[in-house]
Amino acid sequence: MSGVHAILLGSSPMDATITISDEFISDVSGGFTQARAGYRLGSDGTAYEVLFLATNSLGAWCDPAYLSGVYEAQATLVSGDTPTGTLGSWVSLGSTQTWVFLVAPGSAKSCVLTVEIRKTGTATVLDTATITLLADAT
Secondary structure, rough: OOOOOOOOOOOOOOOOOOOOOOOOEEEEOOOOOOOEEEEEOOOOOOOOEOOOEEEEEEOOEOOOHHHHHHHHEEEEEEOOOOOOOOOOOOOOOOOOEEHHHHHHHHEEEEEEEEEEEEEEOOOOOOEEEEEEEEEEOO
8 A cells, every 4th residue: 555654552662962071160168158060960861060059051952852761871980978869770761860068167078970871771881980079068
């Protein structure tokens, strides 16, 4: 039959463009307040820097954003203190993932992370970034 088109239901979605960049994220409070420094991969397809008084967009990590749920990330501690957030395991980007320090006045924490993103169920890493966090309230 000519002119017949088939739609495959349940087929995998098209691939997104995955882009993450090396980042240095620093919050220095001068010892008067807490300091917070973090990196977030949002389920909205946007990467963010997380600071004590602000959360700022670093740009899209997933384009189109609606495909973010078919990807996963792994953060690995390269050096320094251990931030909150899952380290050393692949986690779904269908939910927002955050790696962060929150320090009290008089203290400081820092680390270097390697963050990787891949399509869920595959072994191929699509992008990698080095993320340096510094929360200094001294």
